[in-house]
Amino acid sequence: MKTIFIEYIRVTLLHRWWFLLVMLGVITATTLGIYVPVFYKNIANGFAQSYSAETAQMMLDNFWMIVLFYAGIWLSWRILEIGIIPIDAGGVRHLEKQSFNILIQQKYDFFENNFSGSLIKQASRFSRAHEVIMDWFLFQFMQNLIGIMIAFVLFYQHYPEFAYYFLVWVIFYIAWSVGFSIWKLKYDQAIAEADSKLGGSYSDAISNIFIVKSFALENSEKEVVSKKAN
Numbered sequence: 001m002k003t004i005f006i007e008y009i010r011v012t013l014l015h016r017w018w019f020l021l022v023m024l025g026v027i028t029a030t031t032l033g034i035y036v037p038v039f040y041k042n043i044a045n046g047f048a049q050s051y052s053a054e055t056a057q058m059m060l061d062n063f064w065m066i067v068l069f070y071a072g073i074w075l076s077w078r079i080l081e082i083g084i085i086p087i088d089a090g091g092v093r094h095l096e097k098q099s100f101n102i103l104i105q106q107k108y109d110f111f112e113n114n115f116s117g118s119l120i121k122q123a124s125r126f127s128r129a130h131e132v133i134m135d136w137f138l139f140q141f142m143q144n145l146i147g148i149m150i151a152f153v154l155f156y157q158h159y160p161e162f163a164y165y166f167l168v169w170v171i172f173y174i175a176w177s178v179g180f181s182i183w184k185l186k187y188d189q190a191i192a193e194a195d196s197k198l199g200g201s202y203s204d205a206i207s208n209i210f211i212v213k214s215f216a217l218e219n220s221e222k223e224v225v226s227k228k229a230n
Contacts, residue, residue: 008130011091018083025080026138030146032069032076039066084138088131095127
């Protein structure tokens with residue numbers, strides 16, 4: 001597992017400028033999006049007050065801030081969309097080439113002792129998981145982290161005691177989530193291994209279809225694949 005993440009980090013560093021561009025887009029879009037409701041709150045408070053030139057100007061200023069922030073959010077997401085393509089697609093393509101180069105250098109005995117379908121499954125899962133993990137990091141982890149940080153600052157400015165309660169809850173939630181993920185990891189590994197074995201049996205049956213058909217082994221191969229799928 002450690003080796004896998006090291007490879008993912010290495011691939012990300014190869015596209016580091018695109019990664020920094022995407023990070024800029026995520027941070028900016030998330031920050032601006034969280035602050036927009038503050039301007040809506042100011043406008044709502046203005047409607048609740050008696051009319052005055054100062055109140056009208058305050059509401060107008062907040063309105064233009066909403067327009068400006070939404071323009072910034074739109075621009076940030078467009079920047080992110082530009083940068084995410086070389087990170088996701090480029091990373092997957094690089095890992096697929098790397099996986100093939102490693103496989104092709106193995107000795108003949110290695111392929112004799114491993115199903116080709118299983119090897120292909122593992123290589124494909126390894127490369128495709130980079131995109132899944134990168135998207136999770138950017139659109140879930142980073143966005144939630146930024147949201148928590150900004151929420152804590154806002155809470156602390158108005159209700160410091162509540163901000164500390166909020167921080168304690170966040171720490172507890174993160175600890176529980178990490179613990180659950182570690183506990184669940186063994187089951188994820190078992191599922192991945194079973195999927196690789198199923199892919200190996202599937203590929204073996206198809207690649208030897210002449211023998212299967214010649215000796216009427218269709219039902220036997222169905223049973224083998226069915227057992228691997230359970």
